[in-house]
Amino acid sequence: MAEQLADLTVGLIGAGNIAHVHVAAWKALGARILVHSVEGAEALAEEYGLEVAPTLDEVLAQAEFVDIVTPSPTHKELTLAAIAAGKNVICEKPLTLTAADSHEVMAAAAAAGVKVYPAHVVRYFPEYKAAYDAVHEGRIGPIAVARFFRQASSPAGSDWYRDVARSGGVIMDLMVHDLDQAQWLCGPVTSVYAVQNPPTVDGVSPVNVAAHVTLTHESGAVSLCRATWGVPGTPFRTGFHLAGASGVLKHTSSADTGFIEELQEGGGDVDLLIPENALGESPYLTQLRELAIGLRGGPEPRVVGADGAAAVYLAEAARASMESGQTIDMKSFTSSGAVA
Amino acid sequence: MTLKVAIASFAHTHAASYAWLLGQMPDVEVLSADPDGAAAPDAGPRGAEFAAELGVPYVDSYDELFAWGPDAVVVTSENAGHRALVERAAAAGAHVLCEKPLATEVADGEAMLAACAAAGSILMIAYPVRFAPSYLRLRAMVEAGRLGDVFAVLGTNNGKIPYDSRQWFTDATLAGGGALVDHTVHCADLIDGLTGGASATRVYAASNRILHQDKDVAVETGGLVTVTYDNGLLATIDCSWSVPDNGPTWGGVSLEVTGTNGSVEIEPFLPHLTGTDANGEVFLGIGPNLDESLLDTFLDAVRTAGPPVAGKPPAVVPQPDGNVGLRTLRIVDAARRSALSGQPVDL
Numbered sequence: 060m061a062e063q064l065a066d067l068t069v070g071l072i073g074a075g076n077i078a079h080v081h082v083a084a085w086k087a088l089g090a091r092i093l094v095h096s097v098e099g100a101e102a103l104a105e106e107y108g109l110e111v112a113p114t115l116d117e118v119l120a121q122a123e124f125v126d127i128v129t130p131s132p133t134h135k136e137l138t139l140a141a142i143a144a145g146k147n148v149i150c151e152k153p154l155t156l157t158a159a160d161s162h163e164v165m166a167a168a169a170a171a172g173v174k175v176y177p178a179h180v181v182r183y184f185p186e187y188k189a190a191y192d193a194v195h196e197g198r199i200g201p202i203a204v205a206r207f208f209r210q211a212s213s214p215a216g217s218d219w220y221r222d223v224a225r226s227g228g229v230i231m232d233l234m235v236h237d238l239d240q241a242q243w244l245c246g247p248v249t250s251v252y253a254v255q256n257p258p259t260v261d262g263v264s265p266v267n268v269a270a271h272v273t274l275t276h277e278s279g280a281v282s283l284c285r286a287t288w289g290v291p292g293t294p295f296r297t298g299f300h301l302a303g304a305s306g307v308l309k310h311t312s313s314a315d316t317g318f319i320e321e322l323q324e325g326g327g328d329v330d331l332l333i334p335e336n337a338l339g340e341s342p343y344l345t346q347l348r349e350l351a352i353g354l355r356g357g358p359e360p361r362v363v364g365a366d367g368a369a370a371v372y373l374a375e376a377a378r379a380s381m382e383s384g385q386t387i388d389m390k391s392f393t394s395s396g397a398v399a
Numbered sequence: 400m401t402l403k404v405a406i407a408s409f410a411h412t413h414a415a416s417y418a419w420l421l422g423q424m425p426d427v428e429v430l431s432a433d434p435d436g437a438a439a440p441d442a443g444p445r446g447a448e449f450a451a452e453l454g455v456p457y458v459d460s461y462d463e464l465f466a467w468g469p470d471a472v473v474v475t476s477e478n479a480g481h482r483a484l485v486e487r488a489a490a491a492g493a494h495v496l497c498e499k500p501l502a503t504e505v506a507d508g509e510a511m512l513a514a515c516a517a518a519g520s521i522l523m524i525a526y527p528v529r530f531a532p533s534y535l536r537l538r539a540m541v542e543a544g545r546l547g548d549v550f551a552v553l554g555t556n557n558g559k560i561p562y563d564s565r566q567w568f569t570d571a572t573l574a575g576g577g578a579l580v581d582h583t584v585h586c587a588d589l590i591d592g593l594t595g596g597a598s599a600t601r602v603y604a605a606s607n608r609i610l611h612q613d614k615d616v617a618v619e620t621g622g623l624v625t626v627t628y629d630n631g632l633l634a635t636i637d638c639s640w641s642v643p644d645n646g647p648t649w650g651g652v653s654l655e656v657t658g659t660n661g662s663v664e665i666e667p668f669l670p671h672l673t674g675t676d677a678n679g680e681v682f683l684g685i686g687p688n689l690d691e692s693l694l695d696t697f698l699d700a701v702r703t704a705g706p707p708v709a710g711k712p713p714a715v716v717p718q719p720d721g722n723v724g725l726r727t728l729r730i731v732d733a734a735r736r737s738a739l740s741g742q743p744v745d746l
Contacts, residue, residue, distance in 0.1 A: 203609035204621040204639045208553075210662075250741060252603045254625055256550045256633035267659045269551030271635045273605050273623050275741075281605040283623050283635055285553060290661055302557070302621065302641030304609055384601070386742050 063352050064088050070112065070122025070146070072137055073129035074099030077151060081128055082107050084344040088351065093118055096129070119144035124354050126347070127151060131232065132225045135160045138175060142167045147354045148175045149347070153235045154367035156227050158375045158394035161368035168364060176350045176360060177367025181236045181297075182243060183342040183349070186310045190301060194244055199303030202245050205282035206300040207237035213288035215266045228264045229255070231374045234272065234286035237297075238377075239362075239370040241274050241282040244301065250275045251387045253377035264288075272377045402698060405469035406431040407461065407484045408476035409449050410439065411498045412565055413525065416690045417473050418453040427698070429455045432464040435476075443564050465491045471701045473525075474498060477573040478580065482507040489518035494701045494713070496694075498525045500584045500731055501724030503575025508728045512721045519707035522721035523697050526588040528652050529719055530692035531667035534589060537656060541593050546658030549593065552634035554586025558650025560611050560620060560640040569616045577618025579606055579734050582638035587626070587727040588719055589654050590634050597628040598726060602733035603743040610641055624734045625743075647682035 067090040071078060074096035085092050086107065094100045095112040104111045112118040118125060119140065124147035127137050135155040141148045142164070154177045155161045168175045181187050194202060211233060215221035226232045230253070242248060255270040269287045276282065287293075298311035353360040375394055376387040404427055406418050414433075421429045431453075436445025443449070450457035458464055465472075465487060472488035474481055474497045481502050488495045495515060501524060502508040515522040528534060541549060560569070561581070567573040574580055591597070606622030621639035628634070642650040651668040672683040700717035707713065733744040 201609055203607055204623065204637060204641055206553075206555075206623075206637060210657075250605075252605070252625065252743065254603075254627055254633050256627075256631055267547075267550065269633060269657055271551070271553075271625055271633055273603065273625055273635070275605050279607045279609055281607060281621065281623050283637065285551075285635070287551065287657055287662075289657065290547070290659055293661065300555075300637075302610065302639055304612060306643055307641060307646075384743065386603070 063355060063357060064090070064348070067091065067351065068093060068121060068123050070095065070118035070125040072096065072115070072118060072125055072127045074103040075128065075130070078103060078128045080341070080343045081126055081347065082109065084341060084347040085126070087344050088348055093122055115140060119146055122146065124148065130219055130225065131156055131227060135164060138164050139167055142171045142173045142175070145171060145173060147173055149178055149350050150175060150367070151178045152367060153227060153231050153371050153374065154364070155371060156231060157396050158368065158372035159396035161371045162394070165364050165368055174354055175364040176353065177362060177364060178346060178350070179236065179239045179362045179367060179370065180342055180346050181240055182362050183346040185339070185342070187240060187299070190299065190308050190310065191244060193308060194301065194303070199301060199306035199308055201278060202280045202301055202303045204302045205241060205245055205280060206285070207240050207282065208285045208299065209233055209237055209297045210287040210289050210293055211295050212291050212293040213266045213268070215264050215288055216291055221264050221266070223259050223262045223264050226264070227374065228259055229268050229286050229288050230270050230272065230377050231371070233288065234270055234284050235370050235374050237284040237286065238272070238373040239366060240299070241284055242369055242373070245276040245278060245280040245282050247277045248274045248373060248389050249277055250389060251373060251376040251380050253380040255381055258381070270377070274373070400702060401426045401428055402471060402701060403428045403430070403467065403469045404698070405464050405467065405472045405493070406455070407464060407472055407474050407488070408480065409433040409436055409445050410477045410480070410565065410567060411475040412561060413498060413690065414475035415449070415453060417475065417694060418450070418455045420688070420691050420694055422453065422455050430458060430464060430467050430469070431455050432458050432461055434460050440566050441564060461487065469493045470706070471496065471698065477567045478575050479503045479573045482511050485511045485522065486514045489514045489520045492518065492707055494521035494704065494707060496523045496525055496697045497724065499588070499724070500575065500580060501721065501728045503580070505725070505729055505732050508725045512725060515721060516712070517709065519709050519711045519713060521700055521704060521713045521715070521717060522724070523700070523717045524588070524719045524721065524724035525693060526585060526719045526723070527689035527693040528585055528589060528667055529592055530689045530696070532687065533665040533667050534654070537654070537663050537665050538593055540663060541656065545660065546656060546663060547660030549632065549656055549658040551657045552590055552632065553655040554590065554634060554636040555653045556582040556585045556650070557637060557639050557641045558582065559642045559644060559646060560614070560616070562611070562614055562616070569618050571618050574618070576735055577616070578620050578638045578640045579604060579622045579624065579738060580731050582640070583624050583636050583731050583734055584727045585652055586636040586654065587730045588723055591723050591726055592719065593656065594628060594630060594632060596723065596726065597630045597632060599626045599730045599733065599746050600629050601627040601743050601745050602730055602737055604734035604738040606738040610639065619738065622734070622738065624730070626730055647680040648684065
């Protein structure tokens with residue numbers, strides 16, 4: 060493992076919240092990290108002992124591949140720039156904000172012979188991976204009804220998240236994880252029905268908002284993805300309930316972790332957007348190791364560019380469903396390319 | 400005052416609980432009839448034999464049951480039979496507790512409400528989860544504004560398929576459908592109680608028959624129902640019969656309510672002891688008997704209201720009433736149509 064990733068130079072583009080988590084993982088893998096960001100690169104570099112690349116061109120020239128952890132609306136252009144430079148890409152989810160953009164990115168990558176891996180980290184959380192393995196081993200038979208749930212303290216209070224043209228809103232930003240899970244666990248989707256309350260008005264997402272999206276899969280399974288941007292302070296929580304013909308599997312991140320904390324002073328001081336994990340290795344580390352090995356010619360990782368594009372495609376269909384009030388038939392749905 | 404309470408049919412599994420509880424109550428005389436029981440293809444006993452097991456007096460026909468002059472009638476027939484028995488009870492001058500769902504068709508439900516209104520009879524719907532302490536606490540918190548503005552709800556009512564004991568539950572005609580009909584209404588009722596009777600404006604349902612395929616069931620066994628209400632509220636209900644046959648308990652109900660000040664999740668049937676016995680995992684439920692709370696509320700209202708007076712509304716309207724029954728039936732009916740068409744249905 061260590062040999063496979065020896066002498067690795069990663070170009071980290073972006074220095075926001077998730078950058079800290081990725082830096083920890085790359086350092087654990089022994090990588091040299093060049094960070095480039097419109098803002099915050101120096102502070103991040105100082106905190107973790109990284110090297111700053113003042114320009115994008117410099118990162119693209121020096122790095123073996125890039126890890127894009129910038130705000131969502133910049134993913135497309137940065138990924139295309141890396142592809143144009145012949146560099147492989149790891150990109151935070153969502154891959155882009157529209158399916159049309161995802162397809163453009165994937166086509167460019169294919170033409171350039173470059174790999175693009177979206178960081179759908181939930182596939183690396185042990186509870187989700189255990190469910191995936193159990194389902195594919197036939198442990199609960201064919202899935203009939205699946206429910207996925209994800210809530211976070213709303214990031215839409217002050218930040219760019221509230222601008223749906225930039226974040227994609229609660230479905231593209233938060234639920235996209237579970238749209239990917241639904242597809243990973245239940246297979247390709249044939250129809251999408253979505254409701255959000257309160258609705259987005261004039262491209263501005265409500266701060267507190269919930270979206271419910273029902274998917275029907277080719278297998279006949281139906282799945283519900285629920286995502287909530289809760290009142291500020293809402294603990295990060297996820298869960299799923301998978302009902303199959305011969306059994307049920309369920310998990311809630313707030314239960315059955317084997318770790319209950321009741322601290323007074325200094326207690327409750329937790330990150331409301333990026334979950335802690337009590338089950339061992341950071342899933343972000345598991346993810347970046349697997350993706351890096353994939354980029355070095357190792358086995359194909361469990362999530363590839365097409366999966367990221369598919370999740371974006373579902374999120375865009377959900378938005379189309381909310382706009383029309385109708386069910387979207389995925390056999391005929393095409394991306395409008397409109398962001399919001 | 401001793402009340403004469405009739406139990407019309409043992410078709411619904413809940414009849415056993417009601418009969419047993421009524422039999423224990425002071426000042427309540429019980430009489431039961433289950434004339435269609437003998438013909439039912441059920442594994443368990445029906446009719447006179449079942450009445451004997453439950454320790455309640457029994458007559459062979461509904462004619463005898465209604466001739467007895469009951470003050471109140473508990474209707475626990477197959478869903479499709481509710482209308483005829485409720486109308487008959489109202490005509491006989493009795494108050495009515497009707498098992499859920501109100502009926503299999505909206506037109507039947509409307510006729511039942513009209514019949515009870517004309518007769519001055521109470522029509523209460525047997526939604527016992529309304530009486531769960533966790534639900535009452537949640538409702539009080541919502542009413543006090545503790546959750547802020549409530550904007551989203553997830554309800555789940557997952558259980559074992561009611562197949563062995565009562566096969567009509569999986570008969571599309573007698574039940575009105577499968578899991579969509581059996582299990583959507585409980586959560587819809589709980590939401591109705593939280594919103595003060597908000598009306599559904601759009602309903603979408605997706606269902607399938609993947610669960611219990613081995614039992615050759617012709618109705619849907621799994622489903623998801625998304626409801627938009629006239630106050631904007633968004634709710635989704637998982638109504639699936641998705642608790643495996645070998646599960647440690649029959650199933651349960653959950654309601655997760657999210658507002659602008661946070662969320663509350665209740666699972667009224669979750670309080671239990673766990674452990675292991677010779678059969679494996681133990682699930683020993685604890686807490687009050689909700690059917691008893693339901694019956695107490697109904698019978699208190701019957702006593703307070705006195706005998707029905709035709710054309711005059713009863714002095715007490717215990718909740719959940721026929722209007723709740725009808726609103727929740729409209730959701731089920733729209734869900735059935737949506738599941739068929741694949742598109743949402745506007746109400």
